[in-house]
Each structure stands twice: as structure tokens, then as C-alpha cells.
Amino acid sequence: MTMHAPARDAPGPAARAEVPGPGGEPPPGAGTVPLLDRRVGDVMRTPLVAVAAGETLLVCWELLERTGERHLLVVLPDGRCAGVLDRAEVAAVCAAPAVTLSRRYAGGLVRGRRCVVLHERDPVRRAVDVMDANDCDALPVVADGGTLAGLLTAADVVRALAGRRTAAPPGRAPAPPAPYPVLPGLAPRRDTGRVSPVP
Structure with missing residues (x-):
């Protein structure tokens, strides 16, 4: 579901930067098109870190820790996005005893949100306007259908x-943009070689 936001003033000179495409090469005409007029698809990140809505919050925290990402997309069984979880939000919930976290699910945290x-x-x-109107810093991007x-x-x-250009950290393979079970065996983060405990 999209939300219309009020129009903004014309962009200043800083908003006329060239935007590399998803593969790193400049999109056709990028030197002449202001950034704010470029397509979201030319700027978004496509290696997604997603989790099925039925996964537990312990799995969510482990996935965020092992990938080093700040945002986690929660995906419904039909492939639609149910919402975005922020690392800080998951960390705050994970302050509860681990035994209760095994009975709380990603879908429960985003339930009731628009x-x-x-x-x-x-x-x-438009993306900047929508982020400003909804006081958020991350938005899922959808294709046709x-x-x-x-x-x-x-x-x-x-x-x-x-x-x-937006790129995945070295060594990370793109995650499929659909719900998938998160199983043991993910490689640990390379910066410290260990996974931080749940706070």
C-alpha cells in the first residue's frame, strides 16, 4: 500500500548527483537526470535480508547479527512484504528472557502496522517525501504485481x-526476495568472527 505525501521544493544543486545503477554502471542519461527524478529501482538495494513472518524473534536477531544489516524485511507466505523490522527494535524486544522469545514471531511485531x-x-x-511523511528511514520496494x-x-x-553505488558487504550472497526458513549454518560475521549474544 502506498501513501501520497506533499510535494517538496525544487532540489538544490547537491541533488543532481549521478546515480550508479544496481550493477555499478551509470544508468543511461544519469549525468543529465537529477537524483530526485531518478527511479527508485536505480538506487535501491537488491541483496535483501528477509525472514518469513512465522520465524521467531531469536531467529530474527541471529540473522541481523550474522549479516550485519540494520533492517530485516518480514515476508508473508504469498511473497508480500508485511513490514520492516529495525535492528534497535528487535534488540529491545530481545531483552526479554530467551524462553519467551522462542514463542514470539516476526509477524507479531509488524502486525497492525501499515x-x-x-x-x-x-x-x-517521492520516496524521500514518503519517508519524511511516515517518519521512517527504510521502505520496501515492489515490482509489478x-x-x-x-x-x-x-x-x-x-x-x-x-x-x-549501493552494494552488499563482501562475501554476502543476495538473499531471495521471498520467505525462506532460516536454518543453522549461516557463516559468522567476518569483522569479529563471533556472533554477539542476545542483549
Whole structure:
């Protein structure tokens, strides 16, 4: 479901940066198109970290720790996005005893929320307006038919303004944009070589 936001003033000179495409190469005409007029699909990140709505919060925390990501997409069995969980939100909930976390699920944290999404053909200007209107810094991006196509964060927009492309950290394979079971065996984070305990 999308939400219309009020229009903003015209962008300043800083918003005219060239935006590299998903593969790192500049999109056609990128040098002449202001960033805020580019498509969301040219700026979003496509290696997604997603979890099925039926997974426990312990699995959510483990996945966030092992990937080092800040946002976790929660996906319904039909492939639609139910919402986005923030690392800080999951960490706060994980302060409860571990035995109770095994009975709490990702879908329960996003239940009752309005899931605001963008279409990959929306302009970046609209994405910025929607983030501002909803006081959030990450939005799921969908393709035709409502299938999950990517995630756009405020950091992605800033990187695009700086002329840098959004890329997955080294060694991470793109995650499928659909619910999948998270099983033991994920490689540990490479920065410390260990997984932090649940706070």
C-alpha cells in the first residue's frame, strides 16, 4: 500500500548527483537526470535480508547479527512484504528472557502496522517525501504485481548523492526476495568472527 505525501521544493544543486545503477554502471542519461527524478529501482538495494513472518524473534536477531544489516524485511507466505523490522527494535524486544522469545514471531511485531511501500518506477523524490511523511528511514520496494523487488533506505539515497553505488558487504550472497526458513549454518560475521549474544 502506498501513501501520497506533499510535494517538496525544487532540489538544490547537491541533488543532481549521478546515480550508479544496481550493477555499478551509470544508468543511461544519469549525468543529465537529477537524483530526485531518478527511479527508485536505480538506487535501491537488491541483496535483501528477509525472514518469513512465522520465524521467531531469536531467529530474527541471529540473522541481523550474522549479516550485519540494520533492517530485516518480514515476508508473508504469498511473497508480500508485511513490514520492516529495525535492528534497535528487535534488540529491545530481545531483552526479554530467551524462553519467551522462542514463542514470539516476526509477524507479531509488524502486525497492525501499515506497510508503506514504493514501486520501483517511483521517483526518488517521492520516496524521500514518503519517508519524511511516515517518519521512517527504510521502505520496501515492489515490482509489478506487488512482488518484493528491493529495499530503499535513507543511507542508499545519501550514497547515491555522493556518487557511490549501493552494494552488499563482501562475501554476502543476495538473499531471495521471498520467505525462506532460516536454518543453522549461516557463516559468522567476518569483522569479529563471533556472533554477539542476545542483549
